[in-house]
Amino acid sequence: MLERFTALLPQIEATVPHDENRMFMGGVSGGAWRSYHYSAQVPRPWAGIFADGGWLGGRIYYHLPYPRMRVAMVNGDKDTAANRYVDPDTTRLQQSGCVVSVHAFEGGHQLAPPSVQEKALRWLLSDGVGAETPQ
Numbered sequence: 001m002l003e004r005f006t007a008l009l010p011q012i013e014a015t016v017p018h019d020e021n022r023m024f025m026g027g028v029s030g031g032a033w034r035s036y037h038y039s040a041q042v043p044r045p046w047a048g049i050f051a052d053g054g055w056l057g058g059r060i061y062y063h064l065p066y067p068r069m070r071v072a073m074v075n076g077d078k079d080t081a082a083n084r085y086v087d088p089d090t091t092r093l094q095q096s097g098c099v100v101s102v103h104a105f106e107g108g109h110q111l112a113p114p115s116v117q118e119k120a121l122r123w124l125l126s127d128g129v130g131a132e133t134p135q
Contacts, residue, residue: 001034023045024048026052027051028053029052029054030054031054032050032052032053033055035054036054037064044067048069048070048124049069049070049072050124051071051074052075053074053075053109054073054082058085062092069099070100071099072100072103074117076110078106078107103120104116
C-alpha cells in the first residue's frame with residue numbers, strides 16, 4: 001500500500017490545488033494506522049492527522065521518524081484497544097514535537113459522531129499550520 005500511496009500522492013498534488021503546508025491525512029482504525037506510518041515514511045510537511053480509533057501499532061513502530069504535526073485522536077470511551085495506547089502514543093508523538101488532542105465520545109471501536117468529528121477537524125485546522133500550540 002505504501003508503494004501505491006507514494007505513486008498516487010504526486011499525481012494528486014499535481015492535479016488538486018492545495019497549500020503544501022496544510023496537508024493532512026486521516027482514517028478510521030487501520031486507516032489511522034496508515035496515516036501515522038505514511039507521515040513517517042513519505043517526506044512532506046504534514047500538518048496533521050485525524051486518527052479515529054487508531055494507534056501507532058505498539059512499541060515496534062515507535063522508532064519511526066514521525067514529523068512535527070498536530071494529531072487528533074478520536075476514540076470511543078469503550079474502545080479498549082485504541083484507548084490502551086493513548087498515553088504511550090501521545091508520549092512518543094510529543095517526543096517528535098507533535099501536539100496531540102484527544103476527542104472522546106460514547107461508543108466503541110467505530111466512527112465518531114459527526115459533532116465529534118467536526119470538533120476534532122476544527123482543532124486540527126486551528127491556530128495555523130503544523131504543531132502550533134492551540135490557544
